[in-house]
Amino acid sequence: MSDQATKRFFSSRWVDVPDTVREDPAGGLPGGFRAAGVAAGIKPSGGKDVALLVSDAPETTSAARFTRSGVLAAPVLLTQERCNLEAIRAVVANSGNANAATGGRGLDDAAKMQGAGAMAAGVEADRVAVASTGVIGVPLDSQAVVSGLARARGELRADGDADFAAAIMTTDAFEKRATLAVDLPDGTVRLSAQAKGAGMIQPSFATLLCFVQTDAVLSAETADLLLGVCVKRSFDRISVDGQLSTNDTVILMCSGASGVAVEPESEAELVFGHALDALLRQLALSMVRDGEGAKRVGRVVVRGGHLASVEEAARAVANSPLVKAALHGGDPNWGRIVQSVGMALPETAPLPVDVTIEGVRVCARGAAAEFDKADLVERVAGEEVEYVVDLPGDGAETEVFFSDLSHGYVTINAEYTT
């Protein structure tokens, strides 16, 4: 299992960390990458708010995933339409303004960012991805971003990942960043990531952003395949408040600088995939833990005979404000679990649901089971609480991670922010 250093980043029992993965507490980017983050005056706080990441390898491959929202921010539209997503060599990002709901002007501003990023990185514009996070519906000061990028160019460093990460944060309570060494059969590669997100959406601040780099050699197809699988098991499985953002962006870039190849259907692909899976799952869990005002993280596992049903039921439990409030209060209130499952699966009564909380069966075939309440209350007092719901049949199973609903969430989100 993982050593002590690894545990610094990998803190959840719900992430399997393979023996082939070691955290590098010193951080830094894999070979071929440089990054920087500067303060350009977008954030009222004066903190770092413009980020630049560059791969120096012309043959860099990449893969990307975006929000599926019907309302897309300008940088997401621009990156999807005017960027070669299989060969991204640079990322320009800003915090403090999401450049969302900004109309035609927003698209122009995103294009200016892309152009300035191309200049700063020394690559073609169509190899530059653009990302923004922050307030919605306010025009972006793209001139400030362009000036910031010019300065960031001079500060690009192989250990610039900390500055880069700081420049994409908004109201995150803590940094979400890691550098890993991964032992593949043919050699060791490095894998790093910088992410931000504390809620699918902040109080009018959009977004989950995650940028991942490796010096392994991957084809764009392999990168896309692995990123797709791992996003499905990480960022697709979390819910702070059930809200989908206008700006969510995840980008994996592979410089190939290590010379160690990850071929399709090889042992190396399996090992690399497990490492990427652990990395993204822990980052996703960190976002849930950093949910607005959150103090506990829940995991609901739903098993049964139909994939659509288990998905509906798991989402209903994870998004129920009643379940979230009970998690917050340390209340093992199984009636709310049963109620939300019933809501998710209308017209199926009588539904023989089993519910198990932290290993204790509390509901069997839809009716209360005998259990030691004092013991269960103790079990749900920790930072992570697990709920398992069994529906009729088998063969399908899913999970969703969710944060609790606290006074902090209401305070943060009821404040006057427009």
Added chain:
Amino acid sequence: MSDQATKRFFSSRWVDVPDTVREDPAGGLPGGFRAAGVAAGIKPSGGKDVALLVSDAPETTSAARFTRSGVLAAPVLLTQERCNLEAIRAVVANSGNANAATGGRGLDDAAKMQGAGAMAAGVEADRVAVASTGVIGVPLDSQAVVSGLARARGELRADGDADFAAAIMTTDAFEKRATLAVDLPDGTVRLSAQAKGAGMIQPSFATLLCFVQTDAVLSAETADLLLGVCVKRSFDRISVDGQLSTNDTVILMCSGASGVAVEPESEAELVFGHALDALLRQLALSMVRDGEGAKRVGRVVVRGGHLASVEEAARAVANSPLVKAALHGGDPNWGRIVQSVGMALPETAPLPVDVTIEGVRVCARGAAAEFDKADLVERVAGEEVEYVVDLPGDGAETEVFFSDLSHGYVTINAEYTT
């Protein structure tokens, strides 16, 4: 328009009260009905908790609607399976225990209630509907209910509606009850209702219950048609926390005692239908206003070209904890409206959404509009706030009423209640 007395019950600007409708502030039941409510020891508080309603007219017709949850409480299952829903002559209900998630024992207890109700009302068991509301997953003391019903029989009165209403309340902050006179072309009929509900679900307390009585003459088919239409425009359009209960029950009973007929497709049916619509809409709005910890009520209207899309969008706005928290804080945060609409309609970008809050256009074709912020902040400071969302196309329109998300909600629901 309505007179001063009518305004006591009809308090929302979103309910049209026809001139043909007058509230009777003295209350009381329509001809043919008697009711009672007694304390039988189910509620720990010692308050009234067993309710009995009887129609003395053998030809009484009825109609009913129930929760669609996949997890149904025993009284709902029993009433659906062992009650002639077109000819209900009595209702027995208890508060303090929902008799939900109670397995086979729960069905036995519900059957005992039905039998005792038949004895108390002097009617066949299959003409007795059973309803329960309260804690989930705890066996019901049906013997206490049976004893209570025996006592309630002796207290049945034509003005027993207040006691009946008190006996079905759980954590409602205020009473939800009205008696109306409705002027039909051939004479005046009376229409009364008693309801409970303060959230689709209380902290492990289930439920919306609503019992409606009239002395008009309606066939069971007409009663069913009118109840179906009016429930769709009232209880189906509200959301406190997006949670569907295990016990929701609405029953309309028509004694015919007035001798005034409501024939299909007649002017009388139209007038009676409008009165029932106003009654149920105001009751539904009262439940939203009584939402746990709520202080404001929102109404979102979504218009566009596709019925399914406007419904999805309206539900997403009404159930968004971000929108609800903004409503609570008096924050006219239109970015959250746009974001929740985008989430509801994935893969439709770029979506030209218009958003209007209290008559002020804040977002036009997906981009920020110019408006007077100070003026808008004043407009959203009232007890009711209206949001209008326009999607492309026309022909479809829907509305959802919702409560705000407050510290009170978190406090109520995070408390240890299991």
